[in-house]
Amino acid sequence: MLVNAIRRPLTVKAGALRRQGFVPAVLYGAHVASLHVSIPEKELLDMLDHVTRSTPVEVKVDGKKTYHVFLKEIQVHPITEKFLHLDLYVADPERPLEMNVPVRFLGTPRGIKDGGVFEAVHSYIPVQAVPAKMPPRIEVDVSDLGIGDSILVKDLPWPEGVEPQLPPEDAVVTVAARRALEVEAPVAAEAVPAEGAEVEEEKPTGGEQPAA
Amino acid sequence: MPALFPKRTKYRKQQRGRMKGIASRGAEVAFGEYGIQALAPAWITSQQIEAVRTALARGTHRGRVWVRIFPDKPYTKIAAESRMGKGKGAVENWVAVVRPGRVMFEFSGVTEAEAKEIHRRVSCKLPIPTQLKVRFQLGGER
Numbered sequence: 001m002l003v004n005a006i007r008r009p010l011t012v013k014a015g016a017l018r019r020q021g022f023v024p025a026v027l028y029g030a031h032v033a034s035l036h037v038s039i040p041e042k043e044l045l046d047m048l049d050h051v052t053r054s055t056p057v058e059v060k061v062d063g064k065k066t067y068h069v070f071l072k073e074i075q076v077h078p079i080t081e082k083f084l085h086l087d088l089y090v091a092d093p094e095r096p097l098e099m100n101v102p103v104r105f106l107g108t109p110r111g112i113k114d115g116g117v118f119e120a121v122h123s124y125i126p127v128q129a130v131p132a133k134m135p136p137r138i139e140v141d142v143s144d145l146g147i148g149d150s151i152l153v154k155d156l157p158w159p160e161g162v163e164p165q166l167p168p169e170d171a172v173v174t175v176a177a178r179r180a181l182e183v184e185a186p187v188a189a190e191a192v193p194a195e196g197a198e199v200e201e202e203k204p205t206g207g208e209q210p211a212a
Numbered sequence: 213m214p215a216l217f218p219k220r221t222k223y224r225k226q227q228r229g230r231m232k233g234i235a236s237r238g239a240e241v242a243f244g245e246y247g248i249q250a251l252a253p254a255w256i257t258s259q260q261i262e263a264v265r266t267a268l269a270r271g272t273h274r275g276r277v278w279v280r281i282f283p284d285k286p287y288t289k290i291a292a293e294s295r296m297g298k299g300k301g302a303v304e305n306w307v308a309v310v311r312p313g314r315v316m317f318e319f320s321g322v323t324e325a326e327a328k329e330i331h332r333r334v335s336c337k338l339p340i341p342t343q344l345k346v347r348f349q350l351g352g353e354r
Contacts, residue, residue: 049351076348078239078313079251102353117275117321123347136352 002058002066003047005037014085023083027059027067029090037061037088044083048074053124054101055136059088068131070099091131098165100124101135103172107143111175116147122172125153126165133161142173150174216258216283217306225288225300235313241347243278244318246327252340255307256316258283263337268319271330275321281308315345 005025008017014024021041028034037059051057053071060066073087091097102124112118125138138156145151154168231253241247248264261283268277283306290301310316322330324346331344 052350052352055352071350074350078234079249079343081348102349104353119276119320 001047001051001055002060003039003043004063005039005059005061007062008036008038010036018082018084023086025086025088027061027069027088027090029069029088030092030095032067032090035061039086041083044086048083052102052136054099054127054134056131056134057088070097070131070134093131096128096130096163097134098126098128099134101127102137104137104139105173106139106141109142109145109149109175111145111147111149114147115178116175117178118142119174119176120172121174122153122166122170125156125172127162128165129162133159135159135162140173142175145173145175147175147177215262217286218282218284221284221286224286225303226285228287229285229309231309231311233311235311238280238315239313241315241318241345243280244276244320245347246319246322246331247315247345247347248317248331248334248338249343249345250310250314250316250338250340251312251343253309253311254338254340255285255287256281256283256310256338258306258308260337260339261308261316264317264334267334267337268317268330271326271333272319272322275319278318279316280318281310281314281316283308285309310340316342 005027006022008022008024017024017038018041022038023041023044025037025039026034027037039059047057051071053074056068056070058066059069067088067090069088069090071086072089073085074083075085076082077084103120103122105118105120109116109118127135129135138158140151140156142151150171151173152168153164153166153170153172156164156172158164235250239249261279261281265277265279285307286303287305287307288301289304290296308316317334319327319330327344331342335342
């Protein structure tokens with residue numbers, strides 16, 4: 001994929017660029033002096049529709065020099081989901097680098113027809129490889145998974161020169177039985193139900209003492 | 213009686229605080245496939261969280277639900293027909309402070325059409341406008 005970028009003077013504010021239909025970006029990496037560029041939003045959206053985080057992208061700056069980059073960081077507005085900024089990383093072709101490679105699941109597990117629930121444990125797997133061998137995605141056929149079956153990191157078809165950075169026994173995908181699943185509250189402490197009591201009645205009266 | 217509140221807190225009562233700006237953390241779908249994202253600032257009470265959790269559990273009968281907010285802020289109320297003064301009122305309820313952008317709930321294991329219907333039902337349980345958010349993926353990752 002090729003995308004055209006324009007060098008931008010730092011006197012132009014990022015917000016002004018975005019209003020004009022550009023997305024600010026910074027290009028940096030091995031043996032490259034960092035460059036502030038802007039990319040036309042339409043061109044960027046076309047490009048992002050076809051790539052993954054581990055796909056090398058060609059960026060042509062001012063119609064002259066072309067850089068082979070990876071999308072190291074993508075900043076997105078939390079509500080409008082507009083692209084705010086990109087980090088374009090020029091990787092050293094000789095040196096292995098670590099990246100998160102997306103996993104694409106192919107097919108429908110047969111365990112789902114029996115009432116199981118498809119659980120993708122890892123949607124991305126960190127791998128180490130030289131830029132030329134970095135896979136854009138890992139494809140996994142899950143159609144043969146029954147209830148209770150899993151596909152482990154070591155079961156995946158790893159290309160030569162690509163080293164996964166997860167333990168080989170880690171599950172990538174599993175089909176769980178429905179009953180085993182419970183609602184999770186990742187940020188929540190456990191609730192303490194107190195029957196028939198008001199909240200304030202449960203707490204000690206001391207000002208700085210722990211409440212119920 | 214609230215369904216959710218902290219086991220213990222350092223102080224019994226809190227000041228009200230302000231809810232300026234947008235959420236800087238917890239604004240992405242991190243666990244499931246879909247998220248319910250707040251579009252306005254609000255105090256979400258523990259009863260509202262429980263109502264949404266129940267609606268999600270019923271709607272995603274084959275799926276999984278994550279609750280990403282917790283009501284850790286007590287709010288107080290002065291008893292009815294009492295004269296002003298004589299100190300701060302008693303703790304009335306517990307709330308989670310939510311700012312625009314916050315992904316409050318997540319779920320997975322349903323189709324997109326089902327997710328839209330679940331969002332419609334869940335939004336009736338909440339005091340603020342919300343939007344259904346899909347996990348961020350680039351085009352080649354879908």
